[in-house]
Amino acid sequence: MAAARAAEDKAARRREAQRLVAHILAEEENVRDAWASVTNDELPDDEDREEDHEMEVALWRLREVLRVKRDREERAEWERKRSGEVVEPRKERGEGEGRAETNEAGEGQSTAKPAFLQKHYKTGPFFLETNEDGTYKEEIYNRDYNRGTEQDQVRRLGLPGPMQVRRGEFGKASRSKYTHLAAEDTAAGMARELRQDRELADVLRRNEHRKT
Amino acid sequence: MANKTDTYALHSRGTDPQNLLEPSLRHSVYLSRFWNESCFGVTLADVVPLAARLDRISAVTAPPTPFLCLLLKLLQLSPEEPEIAVFLTQNDFKYARLLGAFYVRLALPPPRVYALLEPLLADLRKIVVREGASAEHAIVHVDELIDRLLREHLVVGITLPRLPPRHVVEESFVQLPPRPQLLQGL
Numbered sequence: 001m002a003a004a005r006a007a008e009d010k011a012a013r014r015r016e017a018q019r020l021v022a023h024i025l026a027e028e029e030n031v032r033d034a035w036a037s038v039t040n041d042e043l044p045d046d047e048d049r050e051e052d053h054e055m056e057v058a059l060w061r062l063r064e065v066l067r068v069k070r071d072r073e074e075r076a077e078w079e080r081k082r083s084g085e086v087v088e089p090r091k092e093r094g095e096g097e098g099r100a101e102t103n104e105a106g107e108g109q110s111t112a113k114p115a116f117l118q119k120h121y122k123t124g125p126f127f128l129e130t131n132e133d134g135t136y137k138e139e140i141y142n143r144d145y146n147r148g149t150e151q152d153q154v155r156r157l158g159l160p161g162p163m164q165v166r167r168g169e170f171g172k173a174s175r176s177k178y179t180h181l182a183a184e185d186t187a188a189g190m191a192r193e194l195r196q197d198r199e200l201a202d203v204l205r206r207n208e209h210r211k212t
Numbered sequence: 213m214a215n216k217t218d219t220y221a222l223h224s225r226g227t228d229p230q231n232l233l234e235p236s237l238r239h240s241v242y243l244s245r246f247w248n249e250s251c252f253g254v255t256l257a258d259v260v261p262l263a264a265r266l267d268r269i270s271a272v273t274a275p276p277t278p279f280l281c282l283l284l285k286l287l288q289l290s291p292e293e294p295e296i297a298v299f300l301t302q303n304d305f306k307y308a309r310l311l312g313a314f315y316v317r318l319a320l321p322p323p324r325v326y327a328l329l330e331p332l333l334a335d336l337r338k339i340v341v342r343e344g345a346s347a348e349h350a351i352v353h354v355d356e357l358i359d360r361l362l363r364e365h366l367v368v369g370i371t372l373p374r375l376p377p378r379h380v381v382e383e384s385f386v387q388l389p390p391r392p393q394l395l396q397g398l
Contacts, residue, residue: 034249035265038275043268044351046338060336060355064394067333067359071391075379 117180118152119167121145214252215242221290229287232318234371238284240273247281256291263299266307268349269357270342271369279311283370286315293324300328306337306354317361317372322381323388325362332358334394344369 048056114120127138136142151167163170165179178184217228230238241247250262263282270277286296299312309332316328335354342349360367365374382388 034246035278038244038246038277039267041349043340043349046267046340046351048337056336056338056353060353061395063353063355063359064333068395071378074377078377078379 115148115152117156117166118148217288218290229290241276241284244276251285263308263311264305268340272345
């Protein structure tokens with residue numbers, strides 16, 4: 001019984017092996033050509049038929065017109081950009097004369113000219129979302145902080161030196177000797193000295209002229 | 213040995229033109245059966261009958277398509293402009309023409325790319341194109357593919373070198389002829 005089953009198994013294995021060999025041989029035959037191994041799938045029909053020619057030409061003409069149009073527009077756009085014509089218009093901001101206009105740095109600038117040594121504030125870059133009418137969403141940003149108060153109405157240049165400081169700085173123990181940046185600008189001083197030298201030279205020359 | 217670039221091309225360009233195809237594409241081509249059987253030791257003259265047999269534009273790498281293998285072979289042989297122009301000017305084999313167009317786009321400088329490829333925008337024949345392994349074969353026209361070659365940086369999965377727009381090239385290179393007015397003859 002067992003011997004009969006073993007013989008049957010053996011025959012089955014042999015049949016399986018023969019089938020496999022036949023399969024591999026058939027496959028090898030199939031892909032003998034290197035082309036066939038890579039190009040044997042179904043492709044859509046790409047034949048150019050004479051009867052379709054007119055339609056194809058019409059379609060091509062449409063494509064070509066669109067291409068030419070697109071190229072022309074791109075070139076015009078590029079030339080306009082290069083000549084600097086495209087300047088993004090500054091967003092119209094709300095009402096009121098004293099409205100701060102925000103520049104690129106996000107810094108608020110009052111339209112009124114600040115007084116000498118007037119205290120100033122920067123707007124900063126945050127919470128600057130605007131409504132449609134140009135006002136800030138954050139209500140507090142709609143105020144103009146860079147307008148002078150009552151104390152700024154004083155002509156500080158007429159005051160004694162120690163009192164020529166920004167609002168709130170006078171009389172503090174912690175006060176520094178520096179008041180404002182322009183006072184520390186050595187370049188401006190040099191320019192002034194140069195001008196004075198030149199004026200002095202002019203005067204001397206004139207005097208010499210008078211002598212002779 | 214068989215994958216080495218033409219020595220003259222290496223010297224004249226200063227860089228290996230085969231590197232214009234991405235390493236993954238290149239190495240799968242080197243291992244492929246088509247490359248090793250049909251593209252071994254061929255010259256430019258031997259590429260012509262192979263190119264004439266092309267039946268699709270596809271850069272799929274499983275297995276690498278003949279188109280991809282022949283493109284790499286062209287880069288390896290690095291034909292000069294008049295030689296590759298033969299591929300572009302002949303009218304009989306549209307896929308051979310596109311093979312030449314891909315080579316021009318990859319290997320030649322921008323003014324030559326515009327000068328050689330723009331006349332091909334008049335070619336309205338149908339071709340089979342496969343964008344990638346996940347896409348199906350689709351019918352497009354030669355002029356559409358040429359237009360994409362002139363504007364895009366990734367066509368059928370092949371990364372192309374940067375090509376400045378025509379108006380920029382015109383400013384830098386005086387030799388560039390104007391774009392052919394293809395609509396006028398019709």
